[in-house]
Amino acid sequence: MTARDDVLAAVRRGLGRGAVSDAVAAELTARVATHRRNLIPARAAALEPAARLRLFVDMAEAVQTTVARVSDAGDVPGEVARYLAAENLPAELAMAPDPALDALPWDARPLLRIRRGKSSPEDAVSLTPCLAAVAETGTLMLMSGERTPTTLNFLPDTHIVVVRSGQVVATYEDGWDLLRARGALPRTVNFITGPSRTGDIEQRIELGAHGPRRLHVILIDDGASEADGER
């Protein structure tokens, strides 16, 4: 017997039965395939898009994420420059090699030095897109991929994330649906709720334990809401 057989046999012995019958297996397979939602808290699910956006901002700010709202994608480079100057950070970025970010009018900010690719240990600031933002808890949902290396989310001291208002969904489950709609899962999905923190010394919360000390969201409030009218 292999170790695998040992463990599975011990499970069945404990449960007092053999392998599950075909009928039960079919039921369980259907349960997984339909992946029905469990109870969804009303907090976010019941909201109209504008209120959902407000909830996202409130919840994000409650966990020390900073949020700047711009009305047009074209304003993003200016907001990046403003934020870096205000925080006394160098005008240098490691940016995800993402076509949507590339398409922004960076030319208008010639003083910003931008490197595209994964993060290296010297990077002080990163800029990434996200897959979605979850209003329920002010959570950003990012995934790994050719255009979105994961190291950008964790190595630099400051992480800036561009969110379009249409990407703000109500719940984690809405995020799962977006993920499934894309086909095969990426290697990693990061749900990020505020900057890195620890309470390991005397229960006092300190920001920037190992990941970013600052998490800044630039919210493009373009009035669009992709998730509108779906449910």
Added chain:
Amino acid sequence: MEATSHTFAGNARAGLANPVLRRALDMAGAGFPARRAEAIARLPEFDALRDEGKAIKDHTIGHLDFYLELYERQVTAAGGVVHWAPDAAAARAAVLGICRSVGAKTVTKGKSMVAEEIALNEHLEANGITPVETDLGEYIIQLRHEPPSHIIAPAIHLMKEQVEATFRAAHTALDPARPLAEAPLLCGEARAVLRPQFLTADVGITGANFLVAETGSSIIVTNEGNGDLTQTLPKVHIVITSIEKVVPTLEDAATLLRLLARSATGQEFSSYTTMSTGPRRPGDLDGPEQYHVVLVDNGRTALLGGEFQDMLRCLRCAACLNHCPVYTAVGGHAYGWVYPGPMGAVLTPALIGLDEAGDLPNASSFCGRCESVCPVRIPLPKMMRHWRERQFALRKAPAAYRYGLGLWAWVAQRPALYHALVEAKARLLGRLGRRRGRFRTMPLAGEWTRVRDMPAPEGRSFHALWAERGRARR
């Protein structure tokens, strides 16, 4: 680690006499419950979510073989490898084998209670591989060669002065005159010291809070981001986890995630919830080239079908520790092994035996707070009682306790005698204790009153007062 659960009484006494521990536990005992209560007050559906969380775990445990096989198929389909480990030795061997296959010299580690349970660090060190704990609390206790004293806040027994002394002793390359007295300085130093370790480690080991059968994913929940650096930077990611962590779908994981952070730290959601599925994909710019899962049984299947099966629902949130009057008085080290508090009092005898851990189920006041806060409604007091019954049946209870209980049972079966004795005792104690209202010592109960005061009875027994009221009402 070497268990010292059999000396619980002595361990607990040492804990009660330790002033640093007292201060540290007072801070923790107030903070966690208050933050949990606030978070729950903000989510009206919390109790309903607890029912669903319990149902999800019960359903999964009832079909554990099916979901484990599905999970394994999905991990494999995503390019990962599952290693089954019936016991601790097999789990250690599996991890060591993977490390050796890539010639690993150092491994970084995220916090994992299963790794503590199988004493992984000792095994790696004995085989020439250096494990580096990266969770701040775990790093501190690794430097001090101590076991964790809490399942989510492993260094909760320390104050910042101890951490400072530990860092000064360990980080000898740094300027001895540097200021280091405050928590932000300590956190900054740990960050700076550990950063190169993340970048150079050959293997990263994390635990898992959940495994998703539907997708073959492992989910970890952290606040520091250390788990993410641990699993993203090295060539190899090993997930060390146990079989009861599996859930059917992403939706089921979402429900349990809503319970976990609120119950644990009182956060709405932890900073980082990370779902990993296999190694890096073609075209990915970073991430590990290999993804392994070591799936540990180590005594869990023995709980199936018996009176302790409910324990397999445990999310390791630590709410039962934070709300336990015994844990918050004696601290985690008193429990003598990996899992302390009420969940440890139930789990430890199951995993390392009643001979070693028989005292733990007795370390309870049966106040029921643990069960009342458990996010998956585990009947912890009932299960502690089951252990006591087993211990009694096996004649493993202390002799004085057995004879005392026998005598009490004999008297209790004779109501007239019982009432007379209780009434007499209540009157006597009431008279003796009238002035102070409590006793500092009691004959035959010296152990008990050494660390507590016994309140003096009001002078009448409950039965007598009840009977009197009944007469008055009629």
